[in-house]
Amino acid sequence: MQALRGPSTYGEEPSRHPSLKVNAKEPFNAEPPRTALIESYVTSVDMFYKRNHGPIPVLDDLDRYRVIVGGLVPKPLLISMDDIRMLPKYTIMATLQCAGNRRTPMSKTKTVKGVGWDVGAVGNAVWGGAKLLDLLKLVGVPENTANTEAGGRHVEFTSVDVCKEEKGGPYKASIPLLQATNPIADVLLAYEMNGEVLNRDHGYPLRVIVPGTIGARSVKWLDRIEVIANECQGFFMQKDYKMFPPTVDWDNIDWLSRRPLMDFPVQCAICSLEDICSIERRKKVSIRGYALSGGGRGIERVDVSVDGGKTWMEARKYQRDYIHYVADSEECDKWAWVLFELEAEIHPPTDIIAKAVDSSANVQPEKVETIWNLRGVLNNSWHVIHLNSSPKPIRSSL
Amino acid sequence: MQALRGPSTYGEEPSRHPSLKVNAKEPFNAEPPRTALIESYVTSVDMFYKRNHGPIPVLDDLDRYRVIVGGLVPKPLLISMDDIRMLPKYTIMATLQCAGNRRTPMSKTKTVKGVGWDVGAVGNAVWGGAKLLDLLKLVGVPENTANTEAGGRHVEFTSVDVCKEEKGGPYKASIPLLQATNPIADVLLAYEMNGEVLNRDHGYPLRVIVPGTIGARSVKWLDRIEVIANECQGFFMQKDYKMFPPTVDWDNIDWLSRRPLMDFPVQCAICSLEDICSIERRKKVSIRGYALSGGGRGIERVDVSVDGGKTWMEARKYQRDYIHYVADSEECDKWAWVLFELEAEIHPPTDIIAKAVDSSANVQPEKVETIWNLRGVLNNSWHVIHLNSSPKPIRSSL
Numbered sequence: 159m160q161a162l163r164g165p166s167t168y169g170e171e172p173s174r175h176p177s178l179k180v181n182a183k184e185p186f187n188a189e190p191p192r193t194a195l196i197e198s199y200v201t202s203v204d205m206f207y208k209r210n211h212g213p214i215p216v217l218d219d220l221d222r223y224r225v226i227v228g229g230l231v232p233k234p235l236l237i238s239m240d241d242i243r244m245l246p247k248y249t250i251m252a253t254l255q256c257a258g259n260r261r262t263p264m265s266k267t268k269t270v271k272g273v274g275w276d277v278g279a280v281g282n283a284v285w286g287g288a289k290l291l292d293l294l295k296l297v298g299v300p301e302n303t304a305n306t307e308a309g310g311r312h313v314e315f316t317s318v319d320v321c322k323e324e325k326g327g328p329y330k331a332s333i334p335l336l337q338a339t340n341p342i343a344d345v346l347l348a349y350e351m352n353g354e355v356l357n358r359d360h361g362y363p364l365r366v367i368v369p370g371t372i373g374a375r376s377v378k379w380l381d382r383i384e385v386i387a388n389e390c391q392g393f394f395m396q397k398d399y400k401m402f403p404p405t406v407d408w409d410n411i412d413w414l415s416r417r418p419l420m421d422f423p424v425q426c427a428i429c430s431l432e433d434i435c436s437i438e439r440r441k442k443v444s445i446r447g448y449a450l451s452g453g454g455r456g457i458e459r460v461d462v463s464v465d466g467g468k469t470w471m472e473a474r475k476y477q478r479d480y481i482h483y484v485a486d487s488e489e490c491d492k493w494a495w496v497l498f499e500l501e502a503e504i505h506p507p508t509d510i511i512a513k514a515v516d517s518s519a520n521v522q523p524e525k526v527e528t529i530w531n532l533r534g535v536l537n538n539s540w541h542v543i544h545l546n547s548s549p550k551p552i553r554s555s556l
Numbered sequence: 557m558q559a560l561r562g563p564s565t566y567g568e569e570p571s572r573h574p575s576l577k578v579n580a581k582e583p584f585n586a587e588p589p590r591t592a593l594i595e596s597y598v599t600s601v602d603m604f605y606k607r608n609h610g611p612i613p614v615l616d617d618l619d620r621y622r623v624i625v626g627g628l629v630p631k632p633l634l635i636s637m638d639d640i641r642m643l644p645k646y647t648i649m650a651t652l653q654c655a656g657n658r659r660t661p662m663s664k665t666k667t668v669k670g671v672g673w674d675v676g677a678v679g680n681a682v683w684g685g686a687k688l689l690d691l692l693k694l695v696g697v698p699e700n701t702a703n704t705e706a707g708g709r710h711v712e713f714t715s716v717d718v719c720k721e722e723k724g725g726p727y728k729a730s731i732p733l734l735q736a737t738n739p740i741a742d743v744l745l746a747y748e749m750n751g752e753v754l755n756r757d758h759g760y761p762l763r764v765i766v767p768g769t770i771g772a773r774s775v776k777w778l779d780r781i782e783v784i785a786n787e788c789q790g791f792f793m794q795k796d797y798k799m800f801p802p803t804v805d806w807d808n809i810d811w812l813s814r815r816p817l818m819d820f821p822v823q824c825a826i827c828s829l830e831d832i833c834s835i836e837r838r839k840k841v842s843i844r845g846y847a848l849s850g851g852g853r854g855i856e857r858v859d860v861s862v863d864g865g866k867t868w869m870e871a872r873k874y875q876r877d878y879i880h881y882v883a884d885s886e887e888c889d890k891w892a893w894v895l896f897e898l899e900a901e902i903h904p905p906t907d908i909i910a911k912a913v914d915s916s917a918n919v920q921p922e923k924v925e926t927i928w929n930l931r932g933v934l935n936n937s938w939h940v941i942h943l944n945s946s947p948k949p950i951r952s953s954l
Contacts, residue, residue: 302739304886311886334884340740341700401917403859403870417856417883421916452916453851458815461801472801485815486732488702488709518819518850519799519934520918521927529919536917 161222162363162379164319164328165213172214172358175204182273185210186359189278192429196446196497199477200251201281203352206360209256209279211329211394212319214358215379223363229384230310232298239363242347245288245296250344250369252493253450255280257372257399257419260427260537267527270534271408277427277541280448282495285367286350290338290383293347299385304336310385313338315366315377323393331375332390333368333420344369344493347380369493370453371420374399389418404530411532422452424522425538426460426498426514436506436546443504445473447541450495451516456485459515460498466509467540473498473512485517506547513540559620560761560777562717562726563611570612570756573602580671583608584757587676590827594844594895597875598649599679601750604758607654607677609727609792610717612756613777621761627782628708630696637761640745643686643694648742648767650891651848653678655770655797655817658825658935665925668932669806675825675939678846680893683765684748688736688781691745697783702734708783711736713764713775721791729773730788731766731818742767742891745778767891768851769818772797787816802928809930820850822920823936824858824896824912834904834944841902843871845939848893849914854883857913858896864907865938871896871910883915904945911938 168184178188190205197205217223220239228234235241256279258272265274290313291301305311314332321329337343346367349356356362361378368375374394389395400416426449437443445464449457460473475483475496483490504510513522523529526539566582576586588603595603615621618637626632633639654677656670663672688711689699703709712730719727735741744765747754754760759776766773772792787793798814824847835841843862847855858871873881873894881888902908911920921927924937 336740336886342734342738401856401913403857403868405868405870417915419917420884421853423916423918453853455819455851458799459801470801470803472803486818488734515799517815518821518918519817519936520821520916521921523919524922524926528922538917 206281230308251491252369253282253495257535261534285348287348290345316382330392424451424516449514456517457496473500510543604679628706649889650767651680651893655933659932683746685746688743714780728790822849822914847912854915855894871898904943908941
């Protein structure tokens with residue numbers, strides 16, 4: 159029997175924090191309440207969103223755990239956790255975001271397929287582990303390699319879990335070999351999250367972290383890492399996590415016509431308020447949230463409006479307390495989100511809006527309708543909170 | 557006297573193609589007519605936009621021409637064109653786009669400052685030359701360097717031209733050292749354009765090409781390449797080519813509050829039609845144009861509407877004839893634009909709209925008003941052509 163195994167039933171699930179909002183029970187998919195996201199720059203492990211496609215794998219014996227590192231490489235290896243720990247250790251501050259984050263509001267335009275998410279399918283953590291590049295060097299693949307001699311051009315990560323969509327097979331995904339072997343792309347084999355041993359929900363004993371890329375490529379519970387010729391042909395690369403134009407629906411979909419999503423677009427969300435909040439007129443309210451962009455691009459600006467978009471103010475941006483945040487500055491965390499804050503007097507009923515600009519000057523689209531897609535991925539439209547007026551004191555703002 | 561000199565008057569300007577639309581005469585700034593942009597994937601040198609800040613420099617003696625390669629590096633050098641030609645030669649297909657492309661239509665929202673441009677401040681060429689990285693290695697800076705031992709973190713390029721904005725000093729700009737020393741960032745010292753010796757308008761004898769970055773960083777007529785500690789403090793880095801929020805105007809501008817623009821956002825334009833075109837009802841028309849994104853991101857999709865945005869169709873995308881274009885595929889030109897084409901029956905009066913999606917799923921903003929900025933940079937809003945109906949045959953479409 160394998161040391162790490164994927165159960166086919168849900169009898170061995172770990173316990174989870176009761177505050178999580180459960181969007182699907184089996185497989186377990188849950189997000190924190192909005193306010194938990196902005197309590198700290200680093201999201202606690204408990205409050206980090208859980209995104210699964212099957213029951214959580216179980217490690218029976220760490221000493222016997224091995225990962226196959228092979229495929230189209232000169233010197234395939236079978237490695238243990240001790241081998242991984244012998245490689246130089248890196249800690250990378252990186253935000254993971256599910257491509258389905260903010261799917262629920264996209265459904266209001268027209269129904270989309272997939273687990274519903276509010277704005278919480280995102281979290282920021284310190285990941286500790288070895289660089290994938292260092293492991294690839296051990297099997298004979300040097301840095302900045304686009305093609306191996308044997309014709310390898312992608313790195314496929316295979317889990318041990320049991321997924322219905324894979325007909326009982328494991329979850330898998332791939333990234334380009336050039337990204338995997340680019341020293342500044344920081345692709346990590348993580349065994350720690352926020353300084354502690356990775357927990358079962360997040361991939362124990364070993365997972366990939368692909369910074370700046372949709373969460374679906376950061377495969378958990380690793381069984382195999384293989385250099386392959388063509389992109390991974392798994393369900394979650396080929397028949398899911400792709401973005402179609404609004405004209406494509408389930409009756410005319412051609413999965414082959416689109417690339418798997420990798421890098422994601424500029425995004426932001428207000429987390430200190432909910433649509434159901436009732437606010438006293440002329441009350442000063444703190445508008446807080448997160449902003450992020452894919453591919454290592456920083457956040458240049460977060461604009462906030464408290465009058466439905468008639469006028470705008472720029473929010474203060476921050477990451478760690480003791481470093482002034484400047485997009486793309488070397489001192490700042492390239493792969494991590496940016497939190498924002500603005501205090502403003504509110505005159506409800508009104509719409510509060512936030513929109514971000516990334517360091518490539520990409521902006522968020524105003525209307526969700528213009529980016530509607532049948533899988534409900536990458537909703538990064540302006541984030542709008544509808545506020546009612548109330549004679550009562552503030553209830554739900556931070 | 558220096559071998560390469562920047563005149564202070566306009567008596568030694570080169571001749572230019574008479575079809576260019578001159579937006580400013582001195583300094584010379586001109587763009588091709590829209591249709592010239594889509595005549596071929598590679599823009600001809602004559603039809604490539606000309607963007608200058610002073611009179612065109614004159615090279616009196618190629619044999620005496622030297623470039624200082626110095627600053628915070630271990631072994632500064634004075635190099636000749638022969639030295640540059642001894643380095644491995646690379647040819648890179650790269651599109652340059654001025655940050656002010658499409659400035660004129662942004663002015664319709666509210667006046668902006670700067671040379672007016674329609675959609676033609678963009679062009680695609682094959683640049684031949686040495687990699688900046690190879691030159692930096694000669695002076696002791698290895699690949700993937702963020703900091704030199706002496707504290708260098710940026711590479712500054714200085715021209716020999718005479719710019720009013722620099723009070724008679726030369727044009728200069730910098731890029732991060734990490735970008736300059738990243739082998740896959742393809743930063744080039746170009747001496748050829750489309751297989752011919754670079755001409756005077758485009759930087760003869762030597763210029764920088766920084767792929768995926770606004771044109772303003774690809775400095776022409778090189779005099780000095782210096783590794784420096786802080787970003788270049790020149791006018792065009794610090795007091796120009798920055799993007800401000802719509803709330804900032806000339807009375808409240810704080811130049812220090814923003815980063816210099818580098819990478820640019822997803823963009824597209826229809827080039828086969830002009831607003832003044834009159835089209836017969838129900839005529840089949842070819843809608844053609846270009847799309848591009850910064851930072852090496854590819855084009856995932858170009859959506860076209862012929863009914864003012866009510867319905868959309870996907871355009872065919874292409875680069876070189878013999879290679880099927882797929883965003884971010886290794887076979888395609890990473891740094892180059894993508895041309896698009898769609899045939900559709902038109903029912904004027906109507907608005908024809910094009911909008912692109914890049915490989916990070918970034919989209920163009922619908923309305924120019926939401927990205928208005930006082931310098932009129934990076935107008936990448938949906939490109940709209942207003943068509944009138946006419947009983948006469950087609951006049952101006954391709």
